[in-house]
Amino acid sequence: MCQVEEEYHGPLLREELPSVSRQCVKCKEASAAVVIRAGDAYCRGCFKEYFIHKFRAMLGKNRLIFPGEKVLLAVSGGPSSCSMLSQVQEGLSQNAHKKLRFLPGIVYIDEGGAVGQSVEHRRRTVEELRAVFRATGFPFLMVPLEQVLDLPSSVVLSAPGAPEQEAGAYKAAVDHFLLSDGSSGVTAGQQQETPPPEVQEAHTHSLQRLLGSARTLTAREELLNILRQHLLVHTARSAGYSKLMLGDSCTRLAVKLLSSISLGRGAQLAHDTGFSDSRYGDTILVRPMRDYSAKEIAYYNRMFSVPSVFTAGLDTKTADKSSIQHLTESFVIKLQADFPSTVSTIYRTSEKLQSCKGSASAEGDRCLLCVCALDTAAENASAFSATLISEQLSQTKSPGESRQAPEWTAPASQCCSIVGGELCGNRGGGCCSSAKASESPPLRSLLCYSCQLTIKDMSSEEVLPQYILSEAERRLRRSQLREEIRDFLLEDEADEG
Amino acid sequence: MPVLCSSCGDKRAVLKRPKTGHSLCKACFFWAFEEEVHQTIVTANLFKHGEIVGIAASGGKDSTVLAHVMKLLNERFNYGLELMLLSVDEGISGYRDDSLETVKRNQEQYELPLKIVSYEELYGWTMDAIVKQVGRKNNCTFCGVFRRQALDRGALMLKVDKICTGHNADDIAETVVMNVLRGDIARLRRCTAISTSSEGEGVVPRCKPLKYAYEKEIVLYAYFKKLDYFSTECIYSPNAYRGHARTFLKDLESVRPSSIMDIIHSGENLSVRDGVKMPVQGTCKRCGYISSQSLCKSCVLLEGLNRGLPKLGIGKHHRLHDKILNQQPLTEKEERKLKAVHF
Helix, strand or coil: CCCCCCCCHHHHHCCCCCHHHCECCCCCCCECCEECCCCCEECHHHHHHHHHHHHHHHHHHHCCCCCCCEEEEECCCCHHHHHHHHHHHHHHCCCCCCCCCCEEEEEEEECCCCCCCCHHHHHHHHHHHHHHHHHHCCCEEEEEHHHHHHCCHHHHCCCCCCCCCCCCHHHHHHHHHHHHHCCCCCCCCCCCCCCCCCCCHHHHHHHHHHHHCECCHHHHHHHHHHHHHHHHHHHHHHCCCCEEECCCCHHHHHHHHHHHHHCCCHHHHHHHHCCEECCCCCCEEECCCCCCCHHHHHHHHHHCCCCCCCCCCCCCCCCHHHCHHHHHHHHHHHHHHHCCCHHHHHHHHHHCECCCCCCCCCHHHECCCCCCECCCCCCCCCHHHHHHHHHHHHHCCCHHHHCCCCCCCCCCCCHHHHHCHHHHHHHHHHCCCCHHHHCCCCHHHHCCHHHHHHHHCECCCCCCCHHHHHHHHHHHHHHHHHHHCHHHCCCCCCCCC | CCCECCCCCCCECCEECCCCCCEECHHHHHHHHHHHHHHHHHHCCCCCCCCEEEEECCCCHHHHHHHHHHHHHHHHCCCCCEEEEEEEECCCCCCHHHHHHHHHHHHHHHCCCEEEEEHHHHHCCCHHHHHHHHCCCCHHHHHHHHHHHHHHHHHHHHCCCEEECCCCHHHHHHHHHHHHHHCCHHHHHHCCCCECCCCCCCCCCEECCCCCCCHHHHHHHHHHCCCCCCCCCCCCCCCHHHHHHHHHHHHHHHHCCCHHHHHHHHHHCCCECCCCCCCCCEECCCCCCEECCCCCHHHHHHHHHHHCCHHHHCCCCHHHHHHHHCCCCCCHHHHHHHCCCCC
């Protein structure tokens, strides 16, 4: 893929072997059953071994999941996350070659309300998945997305995580685990049959109103992703899981990488697409399926009867150009058909990135929605500042005035200055809180570049869930307070605890 | 009812800005466009007072608008720059000869000195001759690599301090996408920089004053200013793979117009993990130009052309560099692989 125009005529001219007599490239005995990549034909047995090994290797290489740790698997019902579930089952089974040693649990987020499914339809899907989950013997949680409306504000805070593990920590933990009770240590928690929480119709309506306030499908999908992630993290936290496994495949991550770039999320790429994502601090998101292409997963699921349940998403049955995410997906998939190394090339880029330059630990430096470090410093001559200038230049009321002095100020700090210093001083801590009711608060100043775009596409910020709004208010109050006492602070450093 | 300009609120709007969606009148659009380029130049410290600046001019819309705006801003804001036009003649009949006529007209209109360097005088090959040998595929590789060096050589002849090129926001966003698709992390990291840092001898610093200008706005500007520019696609195959990236970008823009700026923002904020292997910049052992290999790309390409093995520079054949440097013959097998393939 180094050349702009790949040349394939060399190998293409080679005569194709009749596929019936093709042998497995691995054992060279059995006849091949699947062709994974061009030229790599595997028999059934070798394919299974290869597939299982890859999962173990991904976890073994990264050494992130400690023995005995509680790990929550986020299963959507799609092929990739169901395949992940079957791999965990496989790895925990008694006859597994190198047994996995963590304690799994499953969470399913029922998004039927977001896409407008009927109560009956949702119940059927949940039942189907319940049967799949019950068969695993793992504890599971069925959570309707509507519960996101009742989350506490702490979700959008990055909780202090475990201190950085030293290099030898993993090995020590394994040794300790083996010494203590290696054989019986892994008993996946008890399955409890809890009736699915009742979803109030009013909640479904407010969720739909929230998503419906996004004028574009692009923003709606972003919003849904954010809400889903908040709910997942909250569920993991409150049930005592320290890791959250996501089933993103290589194909999905390649699409995500390119769509993230198109959405202005360059700074957050490492978080969005890397193996592990520690933006929430105490709960770490892990993507163990990132080495499998969608094709491999589909083959495996079919050959070894891994059950999966189809659930419609926001972009199901929409046109290519309905949203940036959907457009990117169809672009990558189509390109992959013509240039078979497209997905793996894009995906490899994700391995070479790291999260933001500076380590933003203070809460004020993190996006209110995606909880990533803010990338809106608007440095001189950056795309962000250039956009601000363009917007300002296009709507100045009197060009004669500003023609001489085209100065612009950061959009964030307007609130107080408009009200006037005197008023603010008298009110003390409650600065501006009454004035805010009339004009919308500069919520955008709390968001990263990309989430600002999402909010810009919404007709109203008011419909956002209460936990987000009240956290926004708290942060804004705090930053106003800081603004007031700024003159007395000696240094402009980590002033948030 | 006519829409009023959102800037002056007085005159009738004649266009809707692709970048922001605002409706503007002609005068306000001109002012906003020029002001933005000025802001870019000032905030990025692109030039110093008294510098000699070469404007890379192809006769196309971007470079024509660049030349026009640079001259205008230089006078309006008293940059104190000495401007010159610098053109490269690739030797493509029916395309470049026509566009160079436009550049020559521009030279008279803007009263700027013009220097034209040609592939023929620099390399002994015109693009027409190269295409004859190489075929229609991959010839953009030759043209692109040679042009980069040709501009530097022309700049050295003119003794300019800096070159500015007409790359617009769309070009940069497209390059970001291309580099992602190619997995080229080194280029991905540097492709959004507005100017190259001094890279060594024989290389003149470059900058892109139109970095944040949308292609569509450049066309609008040229159209309303009635600028004289040349608009024809190169007659040698438009590059197939880049075409995919371009179409994708146009589609993105139609879904969300800010996509172009969003992609540039992404590119500017990418952070490459420590320890990822990056090519190290050295110099070509033959010509002394910057290169990450022992031979620079243009020397390899040229060697391939002169030996009748055009594919020497297409793809990676670093192992052969020593042989080329020592002027050893290649083996028959190696030669067979590097000959042009005609269908």
